[in-house]
Amino acid sequence: MRPRTIEDRLREEYFDRLPESRRVAEHVEAVTKFHLLELSRIYERLRK
Amino acid sequence: VIVRSRVKECESAVEALRRRQQGAIFDPDKDYTLTDLRDLAGVRVLAFPHGRIQQIDVALKVPFEGWNADPVLSEEGETLALKYWGMCPAGHHVAGEYQIVPMLTGLCWEVEHSAIYKPAPRLRGVTQSPEMRKPVAEVLRALRGFEATFERLVEETSE
Numbered sequence: 115m116r117p118r119t120i121e122d123r124l125r126e127e128y129f130d131r132l133p134e135s136r137r138v139a140e141h142v143e144a145v146t147k148f149h150l151l152e153l154s155r156i157y158e159r160l161r162k
Numbered sequence: 163v164i165v166r167s168r169v170k171e172c173e174s175a176v177e178a179l180r181r182r183q184q185g186a187i188f189d190p191d192k193d194y195t196l197t198d199l200r201d202l203a204g205v206r207v208l209a210f211p212h213g214r215i216q217q218i219d220v221a222l223k224v225p226f227e228g229w230n231a232d233p234v235l236s237e238e239g240e241t242l243a244l245k246y247w248g249m250c251p252a253g254h255h256v257a258g259e260y261q262i263v264p265m266l267t268g269l270c271w272e273v274e275h276s277a278i279y280k281p282a283p284r285l286r287g288v289t290q291s292p293e294m295r296k297p298v299a300e301v302l303r304a305l306r307g308f309e310a311t312f313e314r315l316v317e318e319t320s321e
Contacts, residue, residue: 120188121176127196128172134256135169138203141252142260143167145225146205153221154163157214 163218164208164265175199197255200232200247204258210265211313212306218262219244226260234261237299242267266305274298 170178175196180186188194196202207222209215229248233241243263250258263271 135203138253139167142258
């Protein structure tokens, strides 16, 4: 059998880490949206 | 203001790590990990008009205190976008990243990214060629000019 390449090992690591990567992305998105809520409200009021 | 999150795709992540190596080649005697990438998981904040970038930057410095600044620069050294990376409670190994990007520039990057990564591999050489870099730089400059003029005119009419 052909030995696994570095790329193959990295692909395996990618899918092992995918749940954590998704959690991080969702966490940063949630924190960002929360802290921009007030700014968004101000912009919304200015538009009216 | 638009906020979008994404996890880098598998092949993009492997390629990004490869590009960081000397000569863009993996050394078979070394161990590599994708957790060295700072943008495996990230958020892009698209802001319009340009003046909002500073306000957003200030607002996000509080929750992301201690994160490392790594702005995106043009070839002329001009700041195209603000970028920060760091660890968050949701990840033990994977770093998080957020970018604050002028909206038109960010949308242009999305088109450019699609043109580079989505089409057939034979087209990648075309979109990344030095000949294409010039018109891309001109488009980005024109978009920045549009945003700056728009903002100036809005300020003048509201005075």
